[in-house]
Amino acid sequence: MKPLSSFSRRNFLRTLAVTGLASGSAFAAPTSTAQPFNEVHDLVIVGSGFAGLSAAYAALKAGVKDILILDKMEAFGGNSCLCGGLMSVPLNPKQQKQGIKDSVELMVADMTKAGRGFNHPDLAKKFAENAVNICPMLDECGVQLMDKVIRLGGHSAPRTMVPTAASGGGIVVPIHNWLKKNGVQFRNRSQVIDLLMQDGKVTGVLVNCDYNWKDGSSKKEQRIGSRGGVVVATGGWGQDKDFIKTTMPVYSLLECTSQPGATAEMLKALLKSGCLPSMLDMYQLGPWASPDEKGAGPGSFFADYAFAEGMA
Template sequence: MSNNQSPLASRRALLKQGAALAAGMGTMMLTPAANASSSCKPAATKFDEIFDVIVVGSGFAGMSAAVQAAESGAKVLVIDKMPVFGGNSTINGGAMAVAGSPLQAKAGVKDSVSLMVQDMLKSGRGMNDVEMLKLVCDGTSESAQWLAQYGTVWKPFVQHFGGHSVPRVLQTKESSGAGIIRPLIAAAEKLGVTMYKQTKLESFIQDADERVVGVEVKRNHFFQKSRSGTPAKLGARKGVIMATGGFGRDIDFRQMQQPRLTSELDSTNHPGANADALKQMMLIGANPIHLDQIQLGPWSSPDEKGFGTASQFNTAATYQNGIVVDVRTGERFFNELADRKARAEAIMTRRDDQGKPVYPIGFTNAKGAKNAQTLAWGMKYDVIKKADTLEELAAQYDIPADKLKAQVAQWNQFVKGGEDKQFGRPLMQAFELTEGPWYSVRMWPKVHYCMGGVRVNTHSQVLHLVSDKPIEGLFAAGEATGGIHGASRLGACAVAEGVVTGRNAARTAVSEKAIDLKLA
């Protein structure tokens, strides 16, 4: 950006100086003067280390960006503030929505990019950035194959997650995002990517034209001690890619957006999932979008902390192959294959006269649970219960046994007839629940995903709040961005978004003209 835009530049400089004084965050840019129209030019920054591309964050988006950039020959650095790499991605279920995969073709599933876009638009209540949706959906098939080339192993069958019109979900053999992150880290190391953990982003460094040319960090940072670490300046000749995820564990910030999401509501996110990096982007003018759209995971259990064992069990077994009932009536009360927002909101309505949760029960039989890899662990910790008969299952949760048996019989009739006359659930992969043993779990949503973040264009460039033009040298991918999912993200689309947009950001960044930076 040019300095001849003096009113806008002046305003930015004032905002940054004021923010630095108020928050004690230090200088956000190199210009010391409040008046950007001054003829004074800042002294050139000297950096401790210089790279072509710096990636902040090491999840799906960050590692995909790093590997993609390194493939092009760029000198790449990945930093993460936590003591281990991977962030939320390593505890993610490892499921990726893919339009047009070989597994779909093998199973006779007809799918298309346009159908996936339509499904995501419906789930997002029409609030989505359509061009970004198209970019993500169009890149899923090729990106799934790209991951496989680097060592990700997909299960040999396709799954049908809630809100998707057809089965299109691939999942790692581990049922974990680690099945994607570990191969990408290995690939990055083989390609010469430098990776620093316990390195916290403090602020951005910009040049006289307000281009992002690097970051100020704290090295040897301990997450539990906010002021820990030693300062360093890291230069980026081509750009900085922000792949810093969401803010699901930042209770104060998330409650500013959604007051009902208090500390009483658990989260599936890792402890470092806060708004610190988002705030730094906002301080240099990034446009925040949809910050109040925060997703609750409808497959969680109140009987364990975090992501736990119930999430994978419910995703792979209950929702695809079983039913969910209100313990007071023994009856279904929603479409188990609706999108996440619809399911979470339905579950949250189950309360007593004092407003306290009445936890619904999700269950299936042995056939339905055959692909639930966390079943044994869930039973070990008494999160998932086993019953030989429906009467025994009803007794475990004080459900009226006759009502429960009647509901199961009705469900079986729907499956026979090919139509769910209660809630219109798709029955493509449904089967009759005729015999035990039965496996069940109590359910209650947890804060899971932030649909909001900074606004980007289809080149993954971060857009300025005032000018709506790219902030030069700054890119973002994955959950750090907003607008793609609208009001609600469909299951398995986080991996799709992260991998596709991470690679997209890297392609744009490496195509930038390198600027000359100096070492200290």
């Protein structure tokens, strides 16, 4: 293992960008602290979906060994387990094998059109350029993909890879198992309720242990320190009606296909720590549910595939 002093924040964040899946991170450089911690790790990651898993993978590749991933729910994976696992990646190996023409520029153009021009151009370009670099991670972790490449709605070329399990669980489970095999620690029912700060830097997290999402109870509180910073990878807050009311009140009346743990406590902690997210009043809405179904049922998959070719 490389000494922690050589653990470069810049290199780590660069590796995160290369994985293409990691997003929403809040990283603080290593700093000494006098706060009493119950335990300390080299890196703490909050959230065990695509972003948290790829962050852990990137950290391992950067030489970090003592990594702890926290998740407040009973099951790991969050919304990433529930989604269809469709990954739109320009210039991926399956495209090239089938002779499908695509480019980074075309992907950026599709993203900008779908985003109505609200996209951050530099981030969109970085995503499109680096998305293909998730493929070695998927291969190494044993993620099984279908041979076909499909074209989803809004995409100008077939570029979407599909796991053989036809769900995000087909991606999350193999990566989770690979990370555990390589020493990453996972801890569920651990609700992070605040970021611990010293001298303007994040030094750890405050955790409700043995958290029960059904009634909000927990057995004890712990302070977990991190020598190398904290990665916040907790996804969205579509089930947090109270928080949605503060940004887009009418949307709080809508049903949501997210799992029950998609709430805003970590977003609130980030705001409290001085982070300034953008576009908090913009939400993704789509035909991914039916009044006859709770959550994302068969209607979701029909919409995903049908919208690529248009509906008569």
